[in-house]
Amino acid sequence: MGVCTSRPAPGVALVTVDFPPVNALPVKGWYALADAVRAAGRDPEVRCVVLTAEGRGFNAGVDIKELQRDPGHTSLIGANSGCAEAFAAVYECEVPVVAAVAGHCLGGGIGLVGNADAIVAAEDAVFGLPELDRGALGAATHLARLVPQHLMRTLYFTSRTVTAAELHAHGSVWRVVPRPGLLDAALGLAGEIAAKDGSLLRLAKAALNGIDPVDVRRSYRFEQGFTFEANLSGVADRVRDTFGKEGSP
Structure with missing residues (x-):
């Protein structure tokens, strides 16, 4: 359980997340993910990073139960900072990042794949922000x-x-494949x-980030x-306390 890095092919680092049962990451998990992606990007032998996950799904967001166990705001601050670091690590990775x-x-x-350079998805993949049902925003x-602006707002609200x-139709997912073939397609x-020159890839990544119209961090x-x-x-606690209860969203 945790975050591990392997080398399945020359020039490729595979960062795998595994926090059963649903990959809802605790505070330490977000920081571990950030560290793994940054380390892979700094490695001069790596020219592309693939980010994937074991288990039922790619990512279920923050571990809300960890927040509920904390009577103060320490876990919330940690989760917010950890998420910011993990998202930034993907975006700022020195080489392209493919999300599988x-x-x-x-x-x-969504923060992870939205900051990735390319997305390959299994046919059963679903994407969304249930933040308003979880007492959070972001x-x-x-x-x-x-997705386009009005669809983003509709999904968010x-x-x-x-x-x-649907994301493939919008052009944000590169390929949709049967789940057993996901990793092969991403790799x-x-x-x-x-296969491209490593030095030129790093310059290309920096150049594309430099012309991005939005400062994502x-x-x-x-x-x-x-x-x-x-x-x-107190609004967040009121909404969050309904999470997991019968009849809750």
């Missing part, structure tokens, strides 16, 4: 990189999900990228300020 997504990709998962910055096929794309941190406001006002 199966099952659910929710909350913080990652609209990253959802806006996957309703907590609905979209399928991999195939990563291998194609890794600053935009996400702005969103997080409203999460803190919701917590200080």
